[in-house]
Structures are given as structure tokens and as C-alpha cells.
Amino acid sequence: MQTAQLEKKVAKPAKLTVPDFQVRVDQAEPLIEAKGLTISYGKKIAIDNIDLSFPKNEITALIGPSGCGKSTFLRSLNRMNDTIPSAYHSGQIIYEDVDILSKEVNVIALRKEVGMVFQKPNPFAKSIYNNIVHGLKFYKVRKKSLLDEAVENSLQEVGLWDEVKDRLHESALALSGGQQQRLSIARALAMKPRVLLLDEPTSALDPISTAKVEDLTMRLKERYTIIIVTHNMQQAARISDNTAFFLNGKVIETGSTNQLFTNPREKMTEDYISGRFG
Ligand SMILES: Nc1ncnc2c1ncn2[C@@H]1O[C@H](COP(=O)(O)OP(=O)(O)OP(=O)(O)O)[C@@H](O)[C@H]1O
Numbered sequence: 116m117q118t119a120q121l122e123k124k125v126a127k128p129a130k131l132t133v134p135d136f137q138v139r140v141d142q143a144e145p146l147i148e149a150k151g152l153t154i155s156y157g158k159k160i161a162i163d164n165i166d167l168s169f170p171k172n173e174i175t176a177l178i179g180p181s182g183c184g185k186s187t188f189l190r191s192l193n194r195m196n197d198t199i200p201s202a203y204h205s206g207q208i209i210y211e212d213v214d215i216l217s218k219e220v221n222v223i224a225l226r227k228e229v230g231m232v233f234q235k236p237n238p239f240a241k242s243i244y245n246n247i248v249h250g251l252k253f254y255k256v257r258k259k260s261l262l263d264e265a266v267e268n269s270l271q272e273v274g275l276w277d278e279v280k281d282r283l284h285e286s287a288l289a290l291s292g293g294q295q296q297r298l299s300i301a302r303a304l305a306m307k308p309r310v311l312l313l314d315e316p317t318s319a320l321d322p323i324s325t326a327k328v329e330d331l332t333m334r335l336k337e338r339y340t341i342i343i344v345t346h347n348m349q350q351a352a353r354i355s356d357n358t359a360f361f362l363n364g365k366v367i368e369t370g371s372t373n374q375l376f377t378n379p380r381e382k383m384t385e386d387y388i389s390g391r392f393g
Contacts, residue, residue, distance in 0.1 A: 146169055146171040146210070147340065148209045149167045149188070149208050150166055150208070151206035151207065152164070152166075154204045155203045163363070167188075169310075173341075174333070175341070176354070176355035177361060178344075178345060178360055179387070186344055191204065192215075192229055193229040193230075194226070204216055215229075228308055230311050231311075231312040231314065232296070232300050233299070233316075234318050236295030238288060238290070238298050238302075240286065241286070241287060243283050247298075248266060251306070269304045272304050273297040273304065275301060278294065291324070293321065296328055300316075300331065304339075308339065310341075313343040315345060316332075317347070318346065325350075329354050348388055357369065357371055358370070360387060368380055368384045375388075
């Protein structure tokens with residue numbers, strides 16, 4: 116009942132109506148799809164006419180050498196590039212039959228659906244509790260029982276609840292780096308997104324914390340569609356279902372992770388995954 120109330124409250128914010136992403140299209144494959152996407156920063160083309168789709172409830176890894184456009188592409192999926200004045204795009208990204216790059220799209224509603232976690236853990240300088248409820252309060256969720264429930268559920272989801280339940284009102288900045296990154300994921304999950312974008316989420320973490328975040332990511336795909344940028348090819352091979360290899364702003368090859376790593380179609384993919392460049 117409480118969860119239903121929470122969903123209702125989060126799903127229907129008073130001012131967010133265009134477009135209504137709450138309409139669920141079950142079994143629609145792919146969930147999100149770039150079509151002829153080009154992104155430039157001024158005259159510099161960072162993403163060059165890419166077509167790429169992301170199956171629902173699967174993990175897709177974006178790999179490629181530094182500067183090939185992986186983060187630019189990832190950020191376009193929830194319109195984070197909007198904050199960069201020189202960024203310009205053409206093409207489409209289709210989600211729920213809507214081109215999310217369209218000017219009419221409500222970007223705040225989009226970012227609730229398509230959550231993002233960054234390379235460095237970035238908890239707010241607030242308590243653990245207030246980190247989790249930050250987005251919900253923005254959506255005018257005020258009832259304490261709903262907020263409490265969201266905090267417990269999302270911390271349980273990332274395996275942090277038992278570690279922090281006795282210090283929810285202490286600063287999130289006192290957590291370890293690995294815990295902070297799981298808190299960042301929990302904060303995104305509290306908004307009940309459908310898609311989770313992870314931009315090198317373990318590159319600042321030690322091996323044990325990395326393993327925890329990898330295990331968590333694999334568990335989360337039951338409920339979320341996950342797109343992860345990683346420089347760590349073992350990580351891509353361990354956790355992803357699909358991999359896209361980027362080079363110079365283009366997707367050179369995409370396919371199942373198993374196929375791409377064991378039997379790449381393209382010579383450039385083979386050279387990259389075997390460490391000949393990058
Ligand atoms: N804000 C920006 N302004 C101008 N150019 C940018 C900006 N962000 C990225 N670029 C350029 O766009 C290209 C793609 O960068 P991007 O960060 O997307 O690559 P990446 O593959 O994610 O790299 P890395 O693996 O090093 O993070 C690079 O040439 C980069 O210098």
C-alpha cells in the first residue's frame with residue numbers, strides 16, 4: 116500500500132506533464148534507441164551518425180579508447196549535454212515512442228526515468244537519509260512514512276541498509292568511497308527510473324568495492340535497463356550482455372558481449388580488445 120502510494124505520488128508530479136513517461140510499454144524492444152545521432156562541440160564532432168539500441172533489462176557496455184565519445188553518448192541519453200553551451204546534436208533518441216531530444220520533452224521528467232551515476236561518488240553534503248530523499252522532496256513527496264520506505268527500499272536494493280541503518284542521519288561524506296558510490300546508485304533508484312546510466316562507476320573504487328558494485332549492477336538488471344561506460348574490458352566481459360565498441364565517434368561494432376570478445380567481426384575491435392591500442 117505504501118509503495119503504491121509512493122509510486123502514485125512520484126509518478127504524477129503536479130507540473131510534469133509533457134510528455135508523460137509513465138505510460139509503460141511492456142515488452143517493447145529495444146527500450147531506448149539512438150538513430151542517426153550526431154553530437155558536436157562547436158566544430159568538433161564527438162559522435163558521428165550513430166545507430167545504437169539498448170534491450171530492456173539487459174546490461175550494455177560502451178567501450179573504446181579515451182576521447183572516442185562514450186561519455187558524450189551516455190550523457191545524451193538523459194540530456195546532460197544540454198548544460199554544455201557548445202554542444203549541438205542532430206538525429207534522434209527514441210524512448211517510449213518519443214524523441215527525447217525534442218525541445219518539447221520535459222528534461223526533469225526524463226531524468227527521473229533515466230537516472231545517472233558518475234565516475235566519482237558524488238553524495239551531497241547531507242545525511243544519508245537526505246541524500247536518498249532529495250529527488251523525492253523535489254517531487255513534493257512529504258509524507259514521512261513514504262520517505263522512510265523509499266530510504267529503506269533503495270538502501271536495501273544496493274545492499275547498504277545493514278551497513279548504514281543505524282546512522283541514517285549522519286553525513287554521507289563519512290561513508291567509504293565504495294559505500295558512497297552505492298549510495299549514489301541508491302539515490303538514483305529512489306526515483307524509480309527504468310534506465311540506469313553508469314559512467315565508469317568503479318574507476319575510483321578499490322577492488323572489493325568494485326566487485327560489490329559489479330554484483331549490484333548484475334542484480335539490478337532484473338528491474339532496470341543498464342548502460343555502462345567502462346575502460347575495464349574485464350569488467351565489460353564480466354557483467355554485460357551486450358557491448359558496443361566506439362572509436363573516433365563511431366560505433367565500430369556492437370553485439371553480444373560473448374561474441375564481441377571471443378569472435379569480433381572487425382579487425383579494429385580485435386586490435387582494441389587484445390590491447391594493441393587504446
Ligand atoms: N564539454 C566539452 N567541450 C568540448 N569538447 C568536449 C567536451 N566534452 C568532451 N569533448 C570532446 O569530445 C570528444 C569525446 O569526449 P568524451 O568525453 O565523450 O569521450 P570518452 O570516450 O568518454 O573519453 P574518456 O574515456 O576519456 O572519458 C573528445 O574529443 C573530447 O575532447
